[in-house]
Amino acid sequence: MGKVSINKSLVRLSFTDFEKWITKKFPKINAKDEYKKIGGTIEKPKEEKAK
Amino acid sequence: MNNVCNAFMPGGVNADCLRELAEVKNIFIADKTQGFASVIEAMSSEAWREDIEEDLSVYVPQGVSDYENTTDDANISTLQSTRKIITNRPVPSIQAYISGNFCDYSELLGTLDGGTYRVYLELVDGTILATKTSAGAVKGMKAQITAITKGPLKGDIQNSFAVYINFTNYNEFVNGILMKPVWSPTDTLLEMVPVGYSMFITTPYTAGDVVVQINERCGAFVESLAVADFEVVDSNNLDTAVVSAVVDDGAGVYTLTLEKDTVPAIMDAGDYMTIRVKALSTLIVDYLSNRVKVIA
Numbered sequence: 001m002g003k004v005s006i007n008k009s010l011v012r013l014s015f016t017d018f019e020k021w022i023t024k025k026f027p028k029i030n031a032k033d034e035y036k037k038i039g040g041t042i043e044k045p046k047e048e049k050a051k
Numbered sequence: 052m053n054n055v056c057n058a059f060m061p062g063g064v065n066a067d068c069l070r071e072l073a074e075v076k077n078i079f080i081a082d083k084t085q086g087f088a089s090v091i092e093a094m095s096s097e098a099w100r101e102d103i104e105e106d107l108s109v110y111v112p113q114g115v116s117d118y119e120n121t122t123d124d125a126n127i128s129t130l131q132s133t134r135k136i137i138t139n140r141p142v143p144s145i146q147a148y149i150s151g152n153f154c155d156y157s158e159l160l161g162t163l164d165g166g167t168y169r170v171y172l173e174l175v176d177g178t179i180l181a182t183k184t185s186a187g188a189v190k191g192m193k194a195q196i197t198a199i200t201k202g203p204l205k206g207d208i209q210n211s212f213a214v215y216i217n218f219t220n221y222n223e224f225v226n227g228i229l230m231k232p233v234w235s236p237t238d239t240l241l242e243m244v245p246v247g248y249s250m251f252i253t254t255p256y257t258a259g260d261v262v263v264q265i266n267e268r269c270g271a272f273v274e275s276l277a278v279a280d281f282e283v284v285d286s287n288n289l290d291t292a293v294v295s296a297v298v299d300d301g302a303g304v305y306t307l308t309l310e311k312d313t314v315p316a317i318m319d320a321g322d323y324m325t326i327r328v329k330a331l332s333t334l335i336v337d338y339l340s341n342r343v344k345v346i347a
Binding site: 003009 | 291
């Protein structure tokens with residue numbers, strides 16, 4: 001596969017929705033890395049927040 | 052009261068200036084809403100720069116290799132074998148032959164299709180002919196412009212790229228202004244025009260993706276474009292129409308994912324997006340392609 005670039009406007013999606021989209025489109029790409037590249041923040045799981 | 056029978060005397064002459072109106076060297080095509088607030092602004096290359104390379108509201112071809120003034124002669128009628136009268140003021144028109152190349156002319160054929168624009172005329176003595184409004188603004192003369200090809204010519208090949216310019220307002224020539232900037236118009240302004248790319252579809256839209264080939268105009272393939280270099284300029288009123296992703300497959304081939312809606316979805320049958328390459332560095336458009344309509 002050639003060089004992939006993702007539109008930064010997809011940061012409007014929650015990480016969960018983004019992950020669904022990118023896994024379907026580009027299965028070999030790391031969803032977390034790409035989400036951060038477009039300016040997204042991945043929320044920590046609730047149990048970690050409670051600590 | 053408006054007295055139509057007034058016969059005013061012309062006022063004054065500059066006896067130190069004996070200079071005919073020079074021939075046309077180039078035409079600067081502007082959006083019909085484009086203009087400059089004043090003569091001083093119109094004489095500033097910085098004002099032109101912003102319109103050419105940021106707003107994309109002025110287009111500068113490489114020049115005019117030849118042209119014909121196709122303005123009709125005024126109608127002269129004779130009143131029952133007595134005196135003659137003039138019955139009209141024909142609006143000027145020009146058939147211009149643009150200097151350039153096949154690929155740039157293809158872009159003109161695809162865009163100059165009888166729409167209304169404003170036209171500044173650069174003359175061979177380095178002046179720019181425009182029109183001045185009653186508020187002191189400076190604009191190009193309003194015109195309907197159509198590019199029409201006759202295919203390959205036999206002889207006179209410098210006339211290969213014809214553009215028909217039919218001005219629409221005689222009074223804009225009556226209120227004409229001839230400006231002589233300190234800079235050379237075509238030489239200065241041509242450098243500001245974005246580099247033109249040619250884009251065409253190689254694989255139609257399927258499952259959200261369209262594959263395109265992108266080259267320099269009549270030149271080599273273009274490498275290293277990314278998603279930020281593409282723009283959706285039009286669609287059938289789709290919500291959130293974007294180029295979601297781009298895969299650079301190398302050798303100028305790009306797979307573009309075109310999707311709509313807040314949660315990305317592929318276009319439905321009958322939907323369309325019109326896209327182009329518009330590669331920017333800050334506000335300046337460095338590279339610009341033709342528009343391509345992608346129909347689902």
